Amino acid sequence: MIDSPGLCRELRCLVLATTSRCHSVTPLGGMIVASEIVEDCSSHDPLLDIDSLDSSSGVKSDEYLELQFRVFRLTSLLTFFSVGIAGFLYGIQASASLLFGALSGIFYFRLLARGIGRLGTSSNNIGKVQLLVPVILVLVSSRFPQLDLIPALLGFLLYKPALIIQFLSMP
């Protein structure tokens, strides 16, 4: 059997690249089955064990989802208080505009998070679809007289204090 870690690594890469069972001829005329060597290599280098990486990826995505959920919860809390204060001080129209903007901000953040979640797995770049959300928000706010532009924009930016709080609370 071959114990060289470098050779094992190269063979692992070769096996992963081709994903097929391959045979190679040794200088002495013997046959080496690559999959058998890979089984021997897994005990030497656990970082190369693909199965262990796959099993831990669920934990990683859980961590990312948990971060999104924390930001969403903070933004919802800020929206609740801001809408209440705006309704108390400036009336129902400003409050409705703030709520509409805050919902747009949450939707924008969700789209951004989805784009970043896809980065490196199913997409090589981050889409710009989320930038349509403020465009639609400004267009709707300027077209409908029931909505005010400034409260809607302030509501849209309510996700930023939540992000700052989240950023400061990160270890």
Place this chain on the structure above:
Amino acid sequence: MDSITTAASVVAAGLAVGLGAIGPGIGQGSAAQGAVEGIARQPEAEGKIRGTLLLSFAFMESLTIYGLVVALVLLFANPFAG
């Protein structure tokens, strides 16, 4: 709205979006490159890297949104229209 105000608003809207997107675009590109390299080198830290990338992107993209909002206000809710 007179023609000079309209022309100036349109030029200003274009400049606001165009110039405002240069810096965040470069920053987002280099941040995404670093994140993907980091995930490739250290797959066990993928969750933390993606989370930090999300926060960074949200802050960077807000600069683009500011320029976008200024441009849209100039085009659709111009305060100088009289």
